[in-house]
Amino acid sequence: MNPTSHLPFGRLVLGLAFAAALPVQADDSTLTGDWGGLRRELDAQGVRFTGDYSGETAYNAHGGQHRSARYSQNLKLGVQFDLGKLYGFNNGDRIQLTINDRRGNSASEDLVGNRLPIQENYGGLYTRLTELSYERSLFTPALNVKLGYMAMGNDLGGLDSGILCNFMNAGFCGHPLNMSGGSGWANYPNAHLGARVKYDFSPNWQLRVAAFNVDPSSNGNSSRAWHLGPKHTTGTVVPIELIYKHTGALPGEYKLGYYYDSSDVKRIGSDKTVSGRGGHYLLIDQAVWASESSQGRSLHAFGQYSAASQAASPFTKWYGAGMVLYKPFEGRPRDTVALGYGRAVPNPRSRDVQELAAFNAGTTYPDLDTAEQLIELSYGYQATPWLTLRPDVQYIIEPGAFSGGNIDNALVLGLQVKAVF
Template sequence: MLFSFRAMLTSSLCSGLSLCLFAPSPALADDLMNRSTLTGDWGGERQKLTDKGIKLTGDYSSETISNLHGGIKRGTRYSQQIRIGAQFDLSKLLDSPDAGRVQLLVNDRRGHSATEDLLGNRLSSQENYGGEYTRLTEFSYQRNLFSPALSTKLGFMVMGTDFGGMPILTNFVSAGFCAHPLTMSSGSGWGNYPTAHWGGELRYDVNPSLTLQTAVFQVNPEYNTRSSKAFSMPSNGTTGAILPLEAIFNNNAFLNGQYKVGWYYDTSNAPKIGSTQKSNNRTGAYVLIDQAIWRDEQDPQSVLRLFGQAASSNAATSPMRRWYSVGLVKQKPFASRPNDSISFGYGRAVLNSRTRDVQEAKATNLEDAEMIANLDNGEQMLELNYGAQVTPWLLLRPDLQYYIEPGAFSGKKRDNALAAGLQVKATF
């Protein structure tokens, strides 16, 4: 059943691309190239459902990465993700004002990891790799409380959807940038897409420039990653709760920007690195910046944005102690390509010194111990890509990635790695 469903979606994408290239008539080609989604409006039925309060969504992404030099070995790996979702506007469906919204989302991932098989680094070169099975990613209810400024969201969902990320970072292929600092999920109960947890969120828009939000989420590292529990929304196996706090500052000037400052506390007991003892909590903090530094006054869509990230995690439990990144995204790089982008980023993940001590202690001889001791204390990466919005529903992103000290986190000496790839995104 699931295989047939996936095959149907993949076939639909391939058929759409074929029509795009070999359209039998100019009218059909023009419609296909300009519609907002690959499958269109279904003869008007899609819009009718939306008007009634039912919005159906679907998208596909693939990332093909080839290692050209360094790392473990040369080769190519492919990974893909398909998402199917539905949003139910209860205000329309029940004819009741401010009744809230129900969100349902199913995620399917397949493929192989270029990082694990070819590069040997820590920062995954494919942001859509991880948890290669079909699962329920969200079943939530969201509504306002007392006023439009205060809202809540409850259910089984991904905490990283609303905390700790920035939309501008989805312009990158590597998980090192897209879309959260990896310190968050390293050595704590923080969970990013597509892994869902039971939880509740509270958001308050103080004014147009400031939003405060907090939440509590279940920490369940064992059951949440089991494919056998993909649709069971497990509550057993809970080790604690994680509580994030986040302040969002919006600069609404002509050169607009957004800044996020966050902190989280995990109540779980977790093993200390290099010790038989356990830590009775885990904490972390982050600062995220997205700021326009140039905008064409005659063409405001043409803008150059600067982003930055700085994050730290628990010193006792997290192998990745700190993460830093900075980069630029040029939106509308050419007058004839209003929806394209050029993105460049640099990032550095810093290894916990306790992890390095453990690596040296496990060395079987003095030569290996000296080699490990001389490794850099972190991994660095650079990414350059071009996002070509071929149609409103199809994006192609050729990509280059370069990794410095890719063996730093595994305690192995590896040559710097150069990888090239292509990301494809299509909206059904």
């Protein structure tokens, strides 16, 4: 153990309390800079502070239900302890603590009435513990284990490249939403007790397996914001992913996944229950072009397919595809242009239930398409190394596909602001 690795408690408090007030020096990659050298010193000794803000404003310009704007925000603060630097451990031992705070209003709920959240950072409007985890290599550097209280989507269900968060709609950014709509898979920042294992077969192939407690009564429940233990366990959700990452001039990432939730839940359109729910998914990010004359300029195509249980999921299938152009202009090396199309398919059993309810009430059920569809175009403008502005346009087709409402197609104009502290 290195005796110089012990950090005075007062320095930790100083780093947390006065980070925002210290002048920017030596590092312009974050809003608060290097904290007068303290941040770099703490990092070298094994304590790394992180923080970011995202604000998303959406205005419903046409269609939907109401003509107005809504704003939502997410504030995330974290600290990571490198136990190798702190105490001389040599297996990549790390402890991660993350806190989230969300505020605002939903454009989907208040203005449009659609299923796919227009603002990906809306939901769970309170301060909560999002992660308290311990991670290390086990037996061999190829085997990595992480356990504790954490959100599933941090490690599973999405593309590691981050390509999908060039969009503002939650249908793209993150994992396919029918995973959480039809199982105990929880959306970030909802966290549960669990364990995740990664094994590298080779530099290109990796297997991920995890198990998480299913506790629906704690999701979005502010009274459970700081409770690590479950309130009411219904089962365990087990995801498995096989990942292939291609390197070279045109890199690519491919994920094939399956998940199973052992919970007993009510079957849609019936009083009976179904024991266990499963689903599968395929995610692809592939570079299809790279400029030979301008380093960093490339075009990536992505694809998503996900299917969930027809017995118990109101949202059975998701299809997504699109392209992201990196470095669209020579003088803008970190900007992006993103265009995506998504199709969310409601469960036919849910529609049967809605049609029967309309018939019993003596009302007419609207003539709806078979899915809610989304077209989204965004431009990521890297204003500074720590600030990204993302003007965004979303066109939502058949917004009432899931609710059974007769809602006109909606045109939504948005702006996402992201800042790294």
